[in-house]
Amino acid sequence: MPPLRTYGSKRSASARATAAAMFGQAEEDLAYAVGSLSLQPEEEEELTLENASIIPVPASLLPLVTAYKTDIGRPLLVQDWNDILDDHADVTKIAEASYAEVYRVNTAAGSSILKVMRIRMEEQPESMRCYTASDVKAIISEIRIMNALTTVPGFVTYKDAHLVQGMIPPCITKAYRKHVKALKRDGGWSHFPVPHTLPEETIYLVIELGDAGDVLDEVGLDTKEQVWDVFIGVTIALARAEVTNEFEHRDLHENNICVKLGPKRPVGDDNHDDANGPKYGSTGWEITLIDYGLSRTQLPNGEIAFNNLEDDLRLFGSQGFGIARVQYETYRRMRTYLILGTRTVKQAGWQKDFRFRDVKTPRSWSEFLPYTNVLWLRYLLLMLIRKLKDKHPSLAKNVEAEAKELKRQFEPMTKVENGAFSTAQDVLVWLVGAGWVTEEQISGEDGTSFLTMGEPETEAEVEGDNASGDNAEENVEEDAEEDGEEDGEEDAEEDLYSAD
Ligand SMILES: Nc1ncnc2c1ncn2[C@@H]1O[C@H](COP(=O)(O)OP(=O)(O)OP(=O)(O)O)[C@@H](O)[C@H]1O
Ligand SMILES: [Mg+2]
Incomplete structure (x- = not known):
């Protein structure tokens, strides 16, 4: 197994404590580590329990976390948005699917695609009523298949998956608004809520993919x-x-x-x-x-x-x-x-x-x-x-x-x-x-x-x-x-x- 790494900023201790209280796990019991992320490679540092960004995983996400561990060999953690994306990253929203918003992120190293899905969780009753949120069951097979096929020519490069919680970064909201404007010009509208109006405890699954073009x-x-x-x-x-x-x-x-x-x-x-x-x-x-x-x-x-x-x-x-x-x-x-x-x-x-x-x-x-x-x-x-x-x-x-x-x-x-x-x-x-x-x-x-x-x-x-x-x-x-x-x-x- 490769050494665990983390990039970018860390989740604050208070956010960790809030999350621990929310999901009923003692903060000191959390022994999770952060997975690597290809979007912010410049600030690599050794992972320790002190600097790890850790939030307990709600029980309803356990099937997803278990499948990820089986396939990838390391835990799928709930991270903070800042762990995976700079507030002012170069982001464009490129598509809306039934249960996913899709963004293109440009970095000096090239572009990546982020498929962002809100997850339905019994621990968050509001998410169960959200018609753009996904059932975790439906997502599991999709990410397992992406991982299994990633090296087969003609199949999309699967870089990683992340569970993310916390305030949506401004670059995502900005990209969302620009996309809505374009939709409106064509007489359309977005069926997804404005990102920063969702509760801070909302958990998303972010799938990071290679950019396959149009x-x-x-x-x-x-x-x-x-x-x-x-x-x-x-x-x-x-x-x-x-x-x-x-x-x-x-x-x-x-x-x-x-x-x-x-x-x-x-x-x-x-x-x-x-x-x-x-x-x-x-x-x-x-x-x-x-x-x-x-x-x-x-x-x-x-x-x-x-x-x-x-x-x-x-x-x-x-x-x-x-x-x-x-x-x-x-x-x-x-x-x-x-x-x-x-x-x-x-x-x-x-x-x-x-x-x-x-x-x-x-x-x-x-x-x-x-x-x-x-x-x-x-x-x-x-x-x-x-x-x-x-x-x-x-x-x-x-x-x-x-x-x-x-x-x-x-x-x-x-x-x-x-x-x-x-x-x-x-x-x-x-x-x-x-x-x-x-x-x-x-x-x-x-x-x-x-x-x-x-x-x-x-x-x-x-x-x-x-x-x-x-x-x-x-x-x-x-x-x-x-x-x-x-x-x-x-x-x-x-x-x-x-x-x-
Ligand atoms: N790797 C990628 N490279 C370029 N564009 C992508 C990539 N992945 C997704 N997209 C864009 O995002 C759209 C939605 O992605 P995808 O089809 O994976 O979502 P979905 O939720 O399964 O969609 P639907 O349910 O509407 O079929 C695609 O039609 C495409 O426009
Ligand atoms: Mg599709």
Whole structure:
């Protein structure tokens, strides 16, 4: 274990005493240490109990603290904001998610992303009523997965997590206000409270991440090469993580894929057809998958980290138009596949009424179903073509023509014996076979390809683990409702693929 260090200012003795009183622990019993933080590296000093910034951890946070200790090997402490951020640090608020505010912090050493989440705690009844606060249970799997995947290329760099309490520093409030102003200019508003109006005892989880650039939703697409670099970059990342960690993302929409524009690599020119060259790797774009809130993975100690999506079935009932409709339907497809083992889609009514207890063989979101990665790659291809079409309809037609066979193998109607993909590895094998990406491009420094580490699972294995193919509906108790709407749904979606 590396020596414990602390950076920046220390929490005052009085604040420590207040916190100790609040959570009913004697101050002198606290033997916690402070974790390292990459934002303020200049004031490093040896940690001692005297200079440690220590606040007792409330009981409702123990599951999170325990998971952190298991994975990282040192305690997750409640720190003071000053321990992690200067009052006047260079901070910009870049996004608001349902339960998180996301800030970019610029330092001399580069930029970091802070995902700030207020946590619901029984010890603080006010937090239980706050609709922007998160359940600790939902956060645990996300940070464990971030930590497990951080070294896998294409996955976000996870620097550390911090529990933080005390007065919010002025730089955060300033960034919040600036963001609200920008939202208002566009007729919007913030659903998060003004930070410094929250009680001083509020506890936040701050996740510190590498800066992955801009989300795909905000990046304009102008060339075919950009489309293929995003699509193939995501495929390589997913295929690799299937092999190394039995990973499924389960929520890969355009706000969960980041693009960092890098120096252009000298492989062909954009929008010039090079029939013999690879389609991947000419833009220099760096692609990163973020947001593992719904994801599933195997951790290095063999445990499975996952979010039990049965806890909130609203995810499977959302309705939308255009590409959003396909996104929401993708969640329904994942659940239909988990329950029935079929590649059809059951509609919102069925999803709401159907429970795992209605299935003879018990199902669980802990199962490894790499087909969900295929469903999201299918969504991604469709979304990229539509995005290119917005600005460049004729280029989009061109990409569509190139993607014809790929699309066929993504279609839920296509049978496995006719080439339907079952894993992201299958998709990558196809891309390598087609010459769109070379074996060298997916090799490690020692020249070995991760694809040789494990054969892609066959459909029989995948479906055998799950329910099984078309017969799987027999798995359902007889009184389960049938809705028979799949065919109409498939037809409607077929139109969305078109660049016409
Ligand atoms: N490492 C990162 N680099 C750049 N931007 C990021 C990073 N992490 C998060 N963001 C930005 O913050 C937004 C919200 O983050 P994230 O998707 O992780 O939160 P979430 O709470 O899981 O979101 P939601 O529930 O809305 O999907 C992202 O869509 C992106 O704009
Ligand atoms: Mg997100």
